[in-house]
Amino acid sequence: MNIRNTLAAFAIFSLTACGSGAPQQPSLTTEGVTDAMLAGGNGDEWLTYGGSYEEQRFSPLTQISVENVGALGLAWYSDLDTGRGQEATPLMHNGTIYVSTAWSMVKAYDAKTGALKWEYDPEVPRETLSRVCCDAVNRGVALYGDKVYVGALDGRLIAIDSNTGREVWSKMIVPDQVSYAITGAPRIANGKVLIGSAGAEFRARGFIAAFDAQTGNELWRFHTVPGNPIDGFENDAMKKAAKTWGGDWWEFGGGGTVWDSITFDPGTNLVYFGTGNAEPWNPKTNDRGLGDALYTSSIVAVDADTGDYAWHFQETPEDRWDFDSNAQITIGDIEVDGAKRRVVMHAPKNGFFYVLDAKTGEFLSGEKFVAVNWASGLDPKTGRPDILPEARYELTGEVFIGSPGLYGGHTWHPMSFSPLSGLMYIPINNTVMPYLADEEFTGTEMGGQMGLDFGSVAMPANKKARAEARKATTGALLAWDPVTQKEAWRVPYPGPSNGGTLATGGNLVFQGTAGGEFRAYAADTGKQLWSFPAQSGIIAAPMSYAIDTEQYVAILVGWGGLWDMNTGVLANVSGPSRNISRLLVFKLGADGTLPEPLPLNKRVLDPPAFKGSEDQVARGNAIYGLNCGGCHGDAAISGAINPDLRHSGAIASEEAIREIVVGGALKHNGMVSFKRVITAEDAEAIRQYLIKRANEDKALELTAE
Ligand code: CA
Numbered sequence: 001m002n003i004r005n006t007l008a009a010f011a012i013f014s015l016t017a018c019g020s021g022a023p024q025q026p027s028l029t030t031e032g033v034t035d036a037m038l039a040g041g042n043g044d045e046w047l048t049y050g051g052s053y054e055e056q057r058f059s060p061l062t063q064i065s066v067e068n069v070g071a072l073g074l075a076w077y078s079d080l081d082t083g084r085g086q087e088a089t090p091l092m093h094n095g096t097i098y099v100s101t102a103w104s105m106v107k108a109y110d111a112k113t114g115a116l117k118w119e120y121d122p123e124v125p126r127e128t129l130s131r132v133c134c135d136a137v138n139r140g141v142a143l144y145g146d147k148v149y150v151g152a153l154d155g156r157l158i159a160i161d162s163n164t165g166r167e168v169w170s171k172m173i174v175p176d177q178v179s180y181a182i183t184g185a186p187r188i189a190n191g192k193v194l195i196g197s198a199g200a201e202f203r204a205r206g207f208i209a210a211f212d213a214q215t216g217n218e219l220w221r222f223h224t225v226p227g228n229p230i231d232g233f234e235n236d237a238m239k240k241a242a243k244t245w246g247g248d249w250w251e252f253g254g255g256g257t258v259w260d261s262i263t264f265d266p267g268t269n270l271v272y273f274g275t276g277n278a279e280p281w282n283p284k285t286n287d288r289g290l291g292d293a294l295y296t297s298s299i300v301a302v303d304a305d306t307g308d309y310a311w312h313f314q315e316t317p318e319d320r321w322d323f324d325s326n327a328q329i330t331i332g333d334i335e336v337d338g339a340k341r342r343v344v345m346h347a348p349k350n351g352f353f354y355v356l357d358a359k360t361g362e363f364l365s366g367e368k369f370v371a372v373n374w375a376s377g378l379d380p381k382t383g384r385p386d387i388l389p390e391a392r393y394e395l396t397g398e399v400f401i402g403s404p405g406l407y408g409g410h411t412w413h414p415m416s417f418s419p420l421s422g423l424m425y426i427p428i429n430n431t432v433m434p435y436l437a438d439e440e441f442t443g444t445e446m447g448g449q450m451g452l453d454f455g456s457v458a459m460p461a462n463k464k465a466r467a468e469a470r471k472a473t474t475g476a477l478l479a480w481d482p483v484t485q486k487e488a489w490r491v492p493y494p495g496p497s498n499g500g501t502l503a504t505g506g507n508l509v510f511q512g513t514a515g516g517e518f519r520a521y522a523a524d525t526g527k528q529l530w531s532f533p534a535q536s537g538i539i540a541a542p543m544s545y546a547i548d549t550e551q552y553v554a555i556l557v558g559w560g561g562l563w564d565m566n567t568g569v570l571a572n573v574s575g576p577s578r579n580i581s582r583l584l585v586f587k588l589g590a591d592g593t594l595p596e597p598l599p600l601n602k603r604v605l606d607p608p609a610f611k612g613s614e615d616q617v618a619r620g621n622a623i624y625g626l627n628c629g630g631c632h633g634d635a636a637i638s639g640a641i642n643p644d645l646r647h648s649g650a651i652a653s654e655e656a657i658r659e660i661v662v663g664g665a666l667k668h669n670g671m672v673s674f675k676r677v678i679t680a681e682d683a684e685a686i687r688q689y690l691i692k693r694a695n696e697d698k699a700l701e702l703t704a705e
Contacts, residue, residue: 032146032162033093038188039266043505044546046092049140049185050414051502051543054331055263057416058503059544063551064588065506069520069530074592075552076114080581081105084641085135085539085560088185089414089500090583092545092554093143098162099556099583100138104152104182106160107583112547114585118165122152129670130447132181133201133630134562135641136670139260139412140185142193144213151182151195157211159193169216178446179203179253189264189271189304192219196258200276200324201448201630206256206296208273210307220307224275224295225254237309241294247287252449255279256296260326260412265342268359270301270310272344274325281320282437282451284394292317297325299346299354301361311361316350316385320394321374321435322406322450323350328414334422335483336364345482347415347426349408352378352385355482367485369478370409370428374402394437399457405433407496407563414500414541416509421523423479423488425509429496430474431570438626445676447627455625458635459569461696466569473570477501477511479526489526495574497563500541502553512538512555514563514574518584535597536580537564537640554585560641568634576600577640603644605698608652612688620689623682627674636693646694657687 033047041047043060051057064072080086084102091098096117097109103124108117129136132153142149147168148160155174160167173195174180179202186195192210200206206224211217226233226242228250233239245254261274278293280286297316302309316323325348333340334355342358351372355364363383375385393400407429415426434457441451459466475496479488499512508529509521514537520530537559544553558581564571571577580597624636631642638644650656659665661683664673678686 033143035190046090046543046545047143048091048187049089049142050263050328050330053264053266055328056330056332056419057414057501057541058418060505061544061546061551062505063546064504064508064553066508066522066529068588069506069508071588072520072530072553072586073588073590074532074594075585075587075590076592077585077594078109078114078116078583080558080583082581083579084558084581085137085564085579086556086558086581087137087183087412087540087561088140088556089541089543090554090556091141091143092543095547096162097554097583098141098143098148100141100150101556101581102136102138102558102560104138104150106141106148106150106165108162108165109583111545111552120160120165120167122150122156122158124153126670127667127672128154128181129631130672131179131199131202132183133198134183135560135565137183137561139183142186142188144188144191144193147213149186149193151184151186153181153183155180155182155197157182157186157193157195157216159213159216171211171216173209173211173218175205184260184262187262187264188213192304194262194264194271196262196273198257198259199253200255200257200279201450203253203449204255204257204279205250205253206258206275208258208262208271208302222302222307222309224256224258224300225293226250235309244291244294246289246291249286249288249293252279252286252443254296258326261329263329263331264304265331265358267342269304270358271304272299272301272329274299274327274329274346274348276324276326277319277322280443280449280451281322282394282441283318283320284437285441285443285451290318293319297323297350299325299329299344299356299361313354313356313361313363313383315346315348315352315354318387320392321402323348323408324411327410327412330415330417330424331358332417332419345417345424347410347424349404349411350374351404351409353480353482353485354383365485369426369480370430371403372409393435397437400435401432402435403432404429405431407431407433407567413498413539416501416503418503418523420505420507421503422481422483423523424482425501425503425511425523426478426480427498427501427511428476428478430472430476431496432472444626446674447677448630453625454629454634455621458621458625458629461693461700463700470570470573473573475514477509477521477526491521491526491528493574497539497561499538499555502542502544504544510542510553510555512540512542512557514538514559514577516575518542518555532586534584535594536582537574537577550587552585552587554583557582557584564639564641566630566633567639568637571633571637571639579640603647605646605694605701607646607691607694607698610688610691610695612691616685616688617692619682620685620687623678624686624689627678628686636690637697645690646697648690651687651690651694654684654687658683661686
């Protein structure tokens with residue numbers, strides 16, 4: 001029985017009961033969140049990840065405005081119990097805030113006072129980290145009926161009783177425990193819970209699936225890439241897609257994972273979702289050829305009730321740059337050629353802002369919103385990019401300095417759209433990345449399946465090169481007009497990976513920065529009006545709600561995620577980063593304060609003397625680049641979240657490193673054994689590389705340039 005049937009039955013029962021003089025039944029609101037609530041409201045509640053079905057992240061509340069935002073203060077805060085990246089947007093219903101945190105834990109607070117009502121820990125095995133590209137993050141929960149839904153990092157979809165925090169059901173929904181993980185927020189459509197998975201850097205076949213909200217039974221599953229033809233294709237869409245692949249693509253899964261955006265439009269009854277890169281990144285690895293590799297790096301629309309294919313629009317054919325089309329998909333009614341039209345708006349990693357017809361997927365317009373050097377532009381009729389030959393690095397055999405790089409011009413950090421200003425507020429990144437094909441790579445038994453040579457292009461131990469790279473790596477809050485496809489205004493930031501945005505009826509845009517401030521700007525001009533020192537870099541997006549005539553703004557604080565983990569010398573480009581994970585809640589006239597943080601200690605490098613051979617260093621560099629750099633940082637320089645191995649005491653001991661890398665001694669921390677791909681001799685080569693790198697950087701700090 002779906003929730004609507006339940007409600008109907010309940011309503012009939014209530015009428016009967018009242019008629020017979022029985023005690024008054026509780027009102028329907030005790031049944032929790034309904035389809036009608038999800039479809040609209042006055043903005044007092046924030047019931048779904050993107051704020052509404054349209055995912056505009058626009059709060060119509062007007063109490064906090066450009067006139068009085070200066071009086072905004074901290075109403076309450078809650079310290080979280082992990083020190084990893086916090087990416088979730090809190091939800092608020094019936095006076096309770098529901099929020100997921102790192103490791104897919106869920107907490108419920110009294111939204112007015114901050115009192116903790118309950119907490120739920122799915123106890124994700126910590127070794128799951130080894131099959132996740134980008135930290136133990138979770139972007140949020142879904143609410144429906146009397147349940148809270150969370151996707152756990154290890155691949156479970158879990159329903160929790162929203163009143164008690166008790167687990168109601170839990171289903172493992174990914175095909176294996178090697179390649180797939182869940183970081184995204186589930187969404188609700190007609191009584192179904194929708195979720196996909198991450199994994200296109202491992203060996204994953206992308207999918208989105210729908211589950212019965214009451215029972216967790218799977219109702220439909222749409223794969224984003226075709227499987228092995230020998231097994232037969234599930235539908236016509238897969239049959240057509242197979243014609244765009246070469247070689248034995250299924251051997252690597254194909255990729256195209258649905259790790260973030262899912263948007264349901266009741267108007268079209270379509271579910272739109274973004275798909276990740278083709279796999280491996282380097283198409284030569286599995287002889288994928290120059291086919292489009294459908295439906296990777298695309299927006300795909302399927303019927304919400306059946307999962308049947310409706311349309312697709314591929315933003316990045318033959319995606320070998322990790323341009324994932326997974327960024328938030330926003331629906332809106334905007335002017336196209338002088339008439340109002342229902343459109344899909346998208347700003348994916350590849351650097352182009354797209355406007356598509358919501359019903360048909362027809363390309364309406366597209367423009368660069370950051371510097372782009374992989375394509376000369378888009379075909380004005382079809383929107384297909386004109387890929388430049390130098391960008392096909394596996395064919396040239398040369399390094400391609402791609403702009404954007406894998407981090408993207410804009411990625412999962414949520415954007416917001418104000419129907420009042422008509423502007424989209426996008427946290428953008430100006431980043432580049434060197435792409436170099438690994439000619440030898442044919443796949444590895446565990447870990448990343450990119451087919452790139454990361455060791456050879458690691459940042460050199462050179463102050464000038466590092467300073468130049470840091471200077472060229474920036475971010476901004478960009479206000480973009482989707483009608484004219486032009487910039488309205490921007491606020492520059494020293495680094496990328498700033499937080500998601502919230503637009504409000506008070507003509508405000510709220511955003512947290514990588515540098516650790518929570519700010520409010522005037523939505524029409526970009527003028528900064530307010531700022532709060534949050535003590536920790538912010539990557540998540542804020543939300544707003546109202547209780548007892550008071551408007552609140554809430555945000556999850558806690559630096560982490562991909563940028564911190566693998567960009568080495570660039571990880572701290574916004575300033576010294578640290579993780580102090582907290583939920584902060586603000587209202588007008590409040591004057592709460594945070595405890596003084598401990599001072600940031602500058603760690604001095606004190607490595608053992610280098611006694612290895614240059615051959616070991618070269619081998620160690622290559623193995624580190626392939627297996628270690630994704631979490632411990634480019635050139636062995638780590639950000640704030642994972643251990644910086646140049647500082648590790650373990651590098652003094654051959655045995656200690658072997659016990660960790662091969663023996664799995666730190667498995668409980670997420671550092672699993674790599675014995676399937678790294679021998680004891682390799683581990684020693686990595687150790688010598690780390691000692692060499694630590695000594696190089698120690699010398700750099702002593703030498704003025
Ligand atoms: Ca990807």
